Amino acid sequence: MIRCHLPVLMRRDNLRIADVARLTGLNRSTVTALCRDSATRIELPAVDRLCTLFRCGVGDLFEQVPDKQGSDA
Incomplete structure (x- = not known):
């Protein structure tokens, strides 16, 4: 399985999901x-x-x- 370390990076830079969505232009649901x-x-x-x-x-x-x-694949 692929694990995403986005929460770790967000904590490091003190960013919330809404911040990441706004700064990247990605949909909030994607983040x-x-x-x-x-x-x-x-x-x-x-x-x-x-x-x-x-x-x-x-x-x-x-x-x-x-x-x-x-786990089921």
Whole structure:
């Protein structure tokens, strides 16, 4: 599974979901889904906007972790 570290970056920069949505132009529901690790897809321009905002790389924003045992895919 892919884990998103957006909440960590938001805490680091003292930003709320509404702030990230406003500063990146992303839909608030997209930012919320990423924060909750419930997003099923994200467009590359959105990843680029987030990386630009937080001055980070894609690997700082996302991490691949093993699936939980017994979870449905």
